[in-house]
Amino acid sequence: MPINNLTIKLPKNEIPRVWYNVLPDLPEPLPPYLTPGNVPVEPQALAAIFPPALIEQELSTKRHFDIPEPVVEALSRWRPTPLTRAVGLEKALGVRSMIFYKNESVSPSGSHKSNTAMAQAHFNKIAGIRRLATETGAGQWGTALAIAGQYFNLDVRVFMVRVSLQQKPYRKTIMNLMGAEVLSSPSTVTNAGREAIKNDPDTLGTLGLAISEAVEEAASRSDTNYSLGSVLNHVLLHQTVIGQEIKKQLDIAGVKPDYLIACHGGGSNFGGMAVPFVPDVLSGQKINLIAAEPESCPSLSKGKYGHDHGDVAGLTPLLPMYSLGKDFQPPAIHAGGLRYHGASPIVSSLVKSGIVVPETVGAYELFQYAKIFSRTEFVIPAPESAHALAVTCRKALELEKEANPGVLVFVLSGHGLLDLSAYEDYLSEQPEKE
Amino acid sequence: MPINNLTIKLPKNEIPRVWYNVLPDLPEPLPPYLTPGNVPVEPQALAAIFPPALIEQELSTKRHFDIPEPVVEALSRWRPTPLTRAVGLEKALGVRSMIFYKNESVSPSGSHKSNTAMAQAHFNKIAGIRRLATETGAGQWGTALAIAGQYFNLDVRVFMVRVSLQQKPYRKTIMNLMGAEVLSSPSTVTNAGREAIKNDPDTLGTLGLAISEAVEEAASRSDTNYSLGSVLNHVLLHQTVIGQEIKKQLDIAGVKPDYLIACHGGGSNFGGMAVPFVPDVLSGQKINLIAAEPESCPSLSKGKYGHDHGDVAGLTPLLPMYSLGKDFQPPAIHAGGLRYHGASPIVSSLVKSGIVVPETVGAYELFQYAKIFSRTEFVIPAPESAHALAVTCRKALELEKEANPGVLVFVLSGHGLLDLSAYEDYLSEQPEKE
Numbered sequence: 001m002p003i004n005n006l007t008i009k010l011p012k013n014e015i016p017r018v019w020y021n022v023l024p025d026l027p028e029p030l031p032p033y034l035t036p037g038n039v040p041v042e043p044q045a046l047a048a049i050f051p052p053a054l055i056e057q058e059l060s061t062k063r064h065f066d067i068p069e070p071v072v073e074a075l076s077r078w079r080p081t082p083l084t085r086a087v088g089l090e091k092a093l094g095v096r097s098m099i100f101y102k103n104e105s106v107s108p109s110g111s112h113k114s115n116t117a118m119a120q121a122h123f124n125k126i127a128g129i130r131r132l133a134t135e136t137g138a139g140q141w142g143t144a145l146a147i148a149g150q151y152f153n154l155d156v157r158v159f160m161v162r163v164s165l166q167q168k169p170y171r172k173t174i175m176n177l178m179g180a181e182v183l184s185s186p187s188t189v190t191n192a193g194r195e196a197i198k199n200d201p202d203t204l205g206t207l208g209l210a211i212s213e214a215v216e217e218a219a220s221r222s223d224t225n226y227s228l229g230s231v232l233n234h235v236l237l238h239q240t241v242i243g244q245e246i247k248k249q250l251d252i253a254g255v256k257p258d259y260l261i262a263c264h265g266g267g268s269n270f271g272g273m274a275v276p277f278v279p280d281v282l283s284g285q286k287i288n289l290i291a292a293e294p295e296s297c298p299s300l301s302k303g304k305y306g307h308d309h310g311d312v313a314g315l316t317p318l319l320p321m322y323s324l325g326k327d328f329q330p331p332a333i334h335a336g337g338l339r340y341h342g343a344s345p346i347v348s349s350l351v352k353s354g355i356v357v358p359e360t361v362g363a364y365e366l367f368q369y370a371k372i373f374s375r376t377e378f379v380i381p382a383p384e385s386a387h388a389l390a391v392t393c394r395k396a397l398e399l400e401k402e403a404n405p406g407v408l409v410f411v412l413s414g415h416g417l418l419d420l421s422a423y424e425d426y427l428s429e430q431p432e433k434e
Numbered sequence: 435m436p437i438n439n440l441t442i443k444l445p446k447n448e449i450p451r452v453w454y455n456v457l458p459d460l461p462e463p464l465p466p467y468l469t470p471g472n473v474p475v476e477p478q479a480l481a482a483i484f485p486p487a488l489i490e491q492e493l494s495t496k497r498h499f500d501i502p503e504p505v506v507e508a509l510s511r512w513r514p515t516p517l518t519r520a521v522g523l524e525k526a527l528g529v530r531s532m533i534f535y536k537n538e539s540v541s542p543s544g545s546h547k548s549n550t551a552m553a554q555a556h557f558n559k560i561a562g563i564r565r566l567a568t569e570t571g572a573g574q575w576g577t578a579l580a581i582a583g584q585y586f587n588l589d590v591r592v593f594m595v596r597v598s599l600q601q602k603p604y605r606k607t608i609m610n611l612m613g614a615e616v617l618s619s620p621s622t623v624t625n626a627g628r629e630a631i632k633n634d635p636d637t638l639g640t641l642g643l644a645i646s647e648a649v650e651e652a653a654s655r656s657d658t659n660y661s662l663g664s665v666l667n668h669v670l671l672h673q674t675v676i677g678q679e680i681k682k683q684l685d686i687a688g689v690k691p692d693y694l695i696a697c698h699g700g701g702s703n704f705g706g707m708a709v710p711f712v713p714d715v716l717s718g719q720k721i722n723l724i725a726a727e728p729e730s731c732p733s734l735s736k737g738k739y740g741h742d743h744g745d746v747a748g749l750t751p752l753l754p755m756y757s758l759g760k761d762f763q764p765p766a767i768h769a770g771g772l773r774y775h776g777a778s779p780i781v782s783s784l785v786k787s788g789i790v791v792p793e794t795v796g797a798y799e800l801f802q803y804a805k806i807f808s809r810t811e812f813v814i815p816a817p818e819s820a821h822a823l824a825v826t827c828r829k830a831l832e833l834e835k836e837a838n839p840g841v842l843v844f845v846l847s848g849h850g851l852l853d854l855s856a857y858e859d860y861l862s863e864q865p866e867k868e
Contacts, residue, residue, distance in 0.1 A: 077812070108812035108813070110851075147812050150809050150812075151812070169858075170854035170855070170858070173854040173855075173857050173858045173861065174814070174854065176861050177805060177808050177809075177814065177854075177857055177861065178808060178809060178812075179809055371611060374611050374612065375584050375611075375612060375613055378511070378542035378543075378581050378584075378585075378612075379542070380608070380611065417544075417851045417852065418851065418854075420604035420607040420608065420611075420852075421604070421607075423607050423611055424603075424604070424607045427607065427610050427611065
């Protein structure tokens with residue numbers, strides 16, 4: 001097999017020029033978003049918080065959207081991202097399978113979130129918006145939007161989940177450094193925040209609650225729109241650059257994937273990787289698409305499929321998705337980006353139709369593999385991304401029982417340089433020899 | 435001018451294949467290293483702590499050394515590094531000059547230190563050494579050697595300057611994650627450390643003292659060698675890949691540099707950038723080579739030229755260099771990598787002969803420019819690297835008085851993702867609008 005280089009890079013001119021919309025190719029049409037009165041949401045109802053282009057992308061069944069030139073230019077600062085064969089990891093595990101990782105950590109924010117942040121900032125800018133409000137869990141999304149706001153000259157206010165702010169104070173520093181304002185959520189500047197504090201002054205906060213705060217703020221100010229880092233169709237659409245590039249890179253490597261694995265919180269990095277391969281699966285190619293989620297917040301594995309709000313206060317439409325219930329309070333795990341009660345409607349639909357399979361991972365297992373990966377690939381995975389890594393390693397080890405091992409690809413959605421307190425906790429329980 | 439891309443990348447096969455040794459080209463021969471009795475040090479005296487190949491590189495006047503294939507392979511994981519035109523920074527400053535930065539932060543350790551760490555680990559490995567002892571200030575060098583030790587299968591013990599360990603605890607986490615053992619310096623495992631604690635239990639520690647500890651340990655154990663991250667000739671030799679690549683990249687851009695600027699602590703990133711251009715300067719090309727150092731630790735600007743020890747305990751030979759005196763205790767500035775009393779003998783010689791000019795930078799000025807750079811280039815500079823950035827901005831602004839602006843190149847020696855506490859201190863004194 002013609003793999004001479006460990007890393008498959010694409011030239012700049014191979015940056016995808018279109019986003020792929022999976023909606024027309026889903027086995028079952030996506031059920032509509034509903035109002036609390038169970039009436040399908042009208043596009044204009046979303047206009048209070050989203051610009052027209054993003055509403056169109058959210059609801060359209062057009063198969064492709066051209067990526068506007070200013071967004072291509074922004075993406076070209078770090079894309080195409082490398083696909084690397086983790087030869088050191090394969091050796092350390094002692095497996096015959098090939099393991100590749102798509103390295104989204106090379107973006108300015110250190111994660112895949114920049115792919116959609118740049119797009120959303122652009123579409124808001126051309127719609128005359130001056131200011132964006134958003135939420136962030138682990139801080140990767142808030143960082144990405146702070147940078148995109150700076151790049152496209154928009155002010156950004158970030159509601160950051162309280163427990164994540166405590167765990168990762170330097171995420172706030174980065175967002176401030178990039179010019180964004182950061183408030184701890186629940187905050188006292190919104191009704192949703194004040195209500196939550198009244199109910200439980202010691203609440204850890206949740207992503208669902210921070211969404212309520214940002215939506216409330218955007219809906220009440222005409223110069224401000226809301227920006228969401230995951231879950232919605234238009235966010236997954238922007239992330240399809242990941243899967244499109246993986247396809248080209250695997251073609252260059254001359255291999256077909258048996259497993260494509262990404263972590264799943266709201267679903268954007270998983271969806272961005274997976275949906276460009278859905279037509280291949282539907283046409284009979286055997287590809288295992290696995291969504292890795294935390295044992296302690298297993299929305300796809302243990303959630304109920306139906307309509308539920310995307311936020312705690314019930315300000316968002318009811319989305320057709322797997323959900324643990326909007327009031328579910330996940331424990332304070334390190335992978336703050338995966339602490340979400342719901343799931344992407346698109347990914348939910350793919351799980352429902354059996355095209356995507358979820359698997360859960362516990363904290364000990366993921367840090368164990370993250371340590372091996374750090375010592376063989378010299379990139380420290382974000383705890384979120386380590387969920388995908390752990391499932392990949394697990395599968396590669398299982399495949400050793402088979403006559404023919406496989407080709408496994410996972411998305412390293414972000415680096416863990418701002419998650420070292422999580423690693424410190426793990427290492428202090430698993431001390432090195434002195 | 436044919437600059438269509440902001441970033442000039444070189445293909446993998448353009449990784450330098452030789453290291454350039456400036457010793458035969460220095461205007462004045464480098465004075466010998468001396469013993470405390472003022473006798474030139476014999477090569478075999480260094481054999482207790484260094485492998486033969488590194489001793490040869492330290493003392494030889496051979497102009498080029500081939501880079502061994504395993505080291506090229508290691509470097510090819512991240513080299514050649516990009517040279518990027520900082521168009522956003524130029525605009526923010528309102529200057530007509532072109533500003534380029536050589537981005538060494540893309541290495542596995544996040545800094546230029548990996549260039550020499552890989553080389554030193556290789557030469558120790560082939561000499562049969564099993565274990566390396568070293569010191570680290572800001573932690574960049576310790577991280578780089580931890581990774582190189584992991585890569586070449588060597589154990590690593592790092593003596594980390596106490597004040598840096600307190601300022602940047604997560605540097606220890608990374609080193610541990612990469613398999614290295616980290617001790618706070620002064621430690622109780624060496625005579626030098628115990629002596630320092632006895633003299634001042636509250637000492638902040640210094641790089642010079644941490645060097646004493648690592649040298650003492652290496653000299654007293656046959657399986658262990660010492661590894662130094664800067665100052666010495668062989669370290670600068672390994673770093674010449676930086677300057678060699680810059681030359682090629684500027685040729686591709688079709689420009690000649692007027693200013694080449696890097697920060698100077700022990701001198702390795704400055705030397706690595708500058709020395710490949712020394713023959714050009716000697717043949718009459720007008721290039722300003724500027725070493726940026728902290729106001730509070732101005733070894734080149736305010737130090738005395740002569741022979742001095744590289745460490746506090748006087749275990750190293752007397753080196754011909756500018757020095758503030760081996761007992762100089764710099765204040766606890768954020769740029770821990772620049773808290774060194776001495777300077778590279780090679781850079782000292784170049785300063786003495788007027789080829790290199792030092793300039794000092796204060797903390798306020800450097801964070802001010804680091805903020806602008808972060809918001810225009812979306813890379814957060816290490817505080818050390820921000821010294822080079824600040825001098826570059828200062829020069830670009832000065833050049834506005836001239837009819838013809840210039841071409842300025844600086845080395846972004848490392849990223850600041852593990853220095854966010856320093857940025858937090860700066861931002862909290864310079865709060866953003868709320």
